[in-house]
Amino acid sequence: ARIVTLPGDGVGPEVTAAAVAVLKTVAARYEHVFAFEEQLIGGIAIDATGEPLPAASLAACQSADAVLLGAVGGPKWSDPNAPVRPEQGLLALRAALGVYANLRPLQVHPALANLSPLKNDKLKHVDVLFVRELTGGAYFGAKTRSADAATDECRYTVAEIERVVRRAFDLARDRRRHVTSVDKANVLETSRLWRSTVQRIAADYPDVKLEHQLVDSMAMLLLTQPNRYDVVVTENLFGDILTDEAAALAGSLGLLPSASLGDGRRGLYEPIHGSAPDIAGLGVANPVGAILSAALLLRHSLGLEAEAVAIESAVEQVLRHGPHSRDIGGSAGTDEVRDAVLAAIE
Amino acid sequence: ARIVTLPGDGVGPEVTAAAVAVLKTVAARYEHVFAFEEQLIGGIAIDATGEPLPAASLAACQSADAVLLGAVGGPKWSDPNAPVRPEQGLLALRAALGVYANLRPLQVHPALANLSPLKNDKLKHVDVLFVRELTGGAYFGAKTRSADAATDECRYTVAEIERVVRRAFDLARDRRRHVTSVDKANVLETSRLWRSTVQRIAADYPDVKLEHQLVDSMAMLLLTQPNRYDVVVTENLFGDILTDEAAALAGSLGLLPSASLGDGRRGLYEPIHGSAPDIAGLGVANPVGAILSAALLLRHSLGLEAEAVAIESAVEQVLRHGPHSRDIGGSAGTDEVRDAVLAAIE
Numbered sequence: 001a002r003i004v005t006l007p008g009d010g011v012g013p014e015v016t017a018a019a020v021a022v023l024k025t026v027a028a029r030y031e032h033v034f035a036f037e038e039q040l041i042g043g044i045a046i047d048a049t050g051e052p053l054p055a056a057s058l059a060a061c062q063s064a065d066a067v068l069l070g071a072v073g074g075p076k077w078s079d080p081n082a083p084v085r086p087e088q089g090l091l092a093l094r095a096a097l098g099v100y101a102n103l104r105p106l107q108v109h110p111a112l113a114n115l116s117p118l119k120n121d122k123l124k125h126v127d128v129l130f131v132r133e134l135t136g137g138a139y140f141g142a143k144t145r146s147a148d149a150a151t152d153e154c155r156y157t158v159a160e161i162e163r164v165v166r167r168a169f170d171l172a173r174d175r176r177r178h179v180t181s182v183d184k185a186n187v188l189e190t191s192r193l194w195r196s197t198v199q200r201i202a203a204d205y206p207d208v209k210l211e212h213q214l215v216d217s218m219a220m221l222l223l224t225q226p227n228r229y230d231v232v233v234t235e236n237l238f239g240d241i242l243t244d245e246a247a248a249l250a251g252s253l254g255l256l257p258s259a260s261l262g263d264g265r266r267g268l269y270e271p272i273h274g275s276a277p278d279i280a281g282l283g284v285a286n287p288v289g290a291i292l293s294a295a296l297l298l299r300h301s302l303g304l305e306a307e308a309v310a311i312e313s314a315v316e317q318v319l320r321h322g323p324h325s326r327d328i329g330g331s332a333g334t335d336e337v338r339d340a341v342l343a344a345i346e
Numbered sequence: 347a348r349i350v351t352l353p354g355d356g357v358g359p360e361v362t363a364a365a366v367a368v369l370k371t372v373a374a375r376y377e378h379v380f381a382f383e384e385q386l387i388g389g390i391a392i393d394a395t396g397e398p399l400p401a402a403s404l405a406a407c408q409s410a411d412a413v414l415l416g417a418v419g420g421p422k423w424s425d426p427n428a429p430v431r432p433e434q435g436l437l438a439l440r441a442a443l444g445v446y447a448n449l450r451p452l453q454v455h456p457a458l459a460n461l462s463p464l465k466n467d468k469l470k471h472v473d474v475l476f477v478r479e480l481t482g483g484a485y486f487g488a489k490t491r492s493a494d495a496a497t498d499e500c501r502y503t504v505a506e507i508e509r510v511v512r513r514a515f516d517l518a519r520d521r522r523r524h525v526t527s528v529d530k531a532n533v534l535e536t537s538r539l540w541r542s543t544v545q546r547i548a549a550d551y552p553d554v555k556l557e558h559q560l561v562d563s564m565a566m567l568l569l570t571q572p573n574r575y576d577v578v579v580t581e582n583l584f585g586d587i588l589t590d591e592a593a594a595l596a597g598s599l600g601l602l603p604s605a606s607l608g609d610g611r612r613g614l615y616e617p618i619h620g621s622a623p624d625i626a627g628l629g630v631a632n633p634v635g636a637i638l639s640a641a642l643l644l645r646h647s648l649g650l651e652a653e654a655v656a657i658e659s660a661v662e663q664v665l666r667h668g669p670h671s672r673d674i675g676g677s678a679g680t681d682e683v684r685d686a687v688l689a690a691i692e
């Protein structure tokens with residue numbers, strides 16, 4: 001299998017290296033051959049080539065089986081009015097790969113409940129899979145800007161809604177068979193189309209319970225009743241906000257992975273944390289989010305379920321017994337956590 | 347002073363009646379004359395007239411000094427694809443009154459910290475004033491709908507951004523002189539205009555500290571560091587989501603008031619809770635959000651600061667010593683809480 005790595009900016013290279021080390025150990029243990037190819041994206045790509053997603057990077061990703069990304073962005077490239085910005089590379093990559101379904105699983109590890117801002121009784125049995133639409137909505141709609149006004153258009157087609165919602169229902173069948181669809185149908189036309197499309201699709205899944213929530217209510221319910229939810233599906237911008245809110249419950253952003261999938265097997269995998277410029281280069285970043293993203297890569301793009309579980313079990317042991325990185329209250333560096341995961345892989 | 351009441355749907359009439367009783371007691375105590383006029387809005391208005399904001403209601407509001415609203419909506423009118431919906435009345439009223447700045451203060455009462463999903467150490471010193479833009483953005487932009495697609499346009503002019511941001515900076519001067527502006531400037535053109543406008547205005551307020559946050563980060567920071575924030579200003583849809591998320595921290599939605607202000611003194615005041623159809627008519631709704639909204643009405647529309655403080659102090663005593671309504675762990679009905687507040691007004 002061919003895996004392209006896009007380490008990107010800040011702590012991206014550090015955590016990506018740790019995830020690659022884990023993939024190499026799994027390859028050796030299970031006798032697979034993974035070919036790795038590193039490419040540029042983000043700020044580092046802008047510095048080297050003037051573009052946040054150089055053509056060579058995109059071409060490599062488009063012919064790979066899977067892409068593992070670190071993080072993009074940093075203070076050096078943070079002016080939102082600059083003509084070329086690191087995030088553009090990430091958005092262009094998502095669009096070019098057609099990875100319309102962004103999966104963000106959320107579980108709160110019992111050993112880390114003390115790190116969560118939420119009371120521990122609220123955290124029991126929290127196990128949510130967010131499915132965020134990733135290649136539509138206001139992120140990719142028409143924009144205008146004049147001296148005295150600006151616009152962003154949020155646009156969704158039925159086909160765009162349907163494919164991501166079907167993915168959510170399919171995923172729910174392997175879980176607790178409960179889908180919560182989030183919109184703002186009392187105000188937005190795109191949300192009304194979203195809701196009626198969801199309603200139509202739900203008829204094909206009579207075994208899955210469907211619930212609708214307005215995005216404002218959902219922002220509240222995630223805090224008051226987080227364990228009520230199984231699969232939560234929503235559009236791009238709502239998903240961006242709600243998944244970050246939910247991530248705060250886990251105690252540290254450093255722990256959480258994501259998978260972005262399209263119609264084929266090719267996928268884009270990234271930890272949900274950002275480039276964390278304040279700790280970049282210090283060797284203290286938590287590699288767990290990136291390592292768990294590598295596990296999702298094995299599962300969804302390479303179909304290697306046992307290997308994915310091997311990584312997840314190893315991470316589980318390390319979270320339970322340590323060593324822990326700084327963000328979760330320990331003092332271990334990135335390499336020490338990586339080595340503990342490597343040692344725990346069966 | 348002329349006050350129009352719009353009790354609306356669900357528990358709206360119950361909590362509005364309690365707030366009016368409080369205003370009447372204050373009027374008697376401080377020797378003011380308040381004239382009350384009740385009008386229709388929302389589902390009850392649709393049933394009576396076919397319209398969610400009848401012309402008579404709007405005209406009365408436009409010539410009043412202040413408007414006190416209960417809540418709109420309910421299961422009877424909840425089809426988002428119906429041509430006429432209760433929320434349309436509220437949105438039309440906000441637009442017609444030009445109340446572009448929606449103020450939502452958040453404090454967590456120490457006696458109620460046990461009700462919050464957040465750990466109590468996180469809740470210490472939480473005192474945030476949200477200023478949500480209320481008459482622009484995707485709520486009021488052009489919408490289209492065809493068989494296979496829909497669009498919502500988010501549009502902001504510099505003038506729309508400037509007036510609400512100036513309001514936020516002005517309010518910060520009476521508080522801890524810290525403004526956090528929330529946008530999604532790494533993706534949205536309206537957010538880039540928002541950010542550069544905020545930056546320009548900040549130059550007029552060298553005594554106020556300004557911070558920018560992306561909306562996804564802010565959704566997380568509200569949970570991990572809620573006591574870091576003073577005044578938070580943002581656009582309409584982000585404000586809708588973030589203020590509901592923040593409201594969850596208070597332990598119950600039933601406690602929180604809001605004020606919607608324009609350029610003049612006229613304002614629209616409403617508790618942030620909805621119509622709560624499950625408990626409508628039972629006499630158990632918490633009237634505190636509505637009563638505190640009445641206090642904001644006295645402060646912002648009538649300039650009666652001492653009277654506003656008298657209500658707030660009375661509520662403070664009732665929250666400290668009871669009686670408490672069901673949503674905050676007690677068993678008192680709406681009238682019992684109202685009577686306790688009345689008795690505590692000095």
Ligand SMILES: CC(C)[C@H](C(=O)O)[C@@H](O)C(=O)O
Pocket residue numbers: 087090091240532533562
């Ligand atoms: C970097 C940014 C463009 C991105 C997004 O908003 O999608 C990030 O916040 C994310 O959630 O992956």
Ligand SMILES: CC(C)[C@H](C(=O)O)[C@@H](O)C(=O)O
Pocket residue numbers: 186187216433436437586
């Ligand atoms: C009822 C609805 C239209 C409204 C809004 O979204 O503005 C409500 O959620 C609010 O926050 O006041």
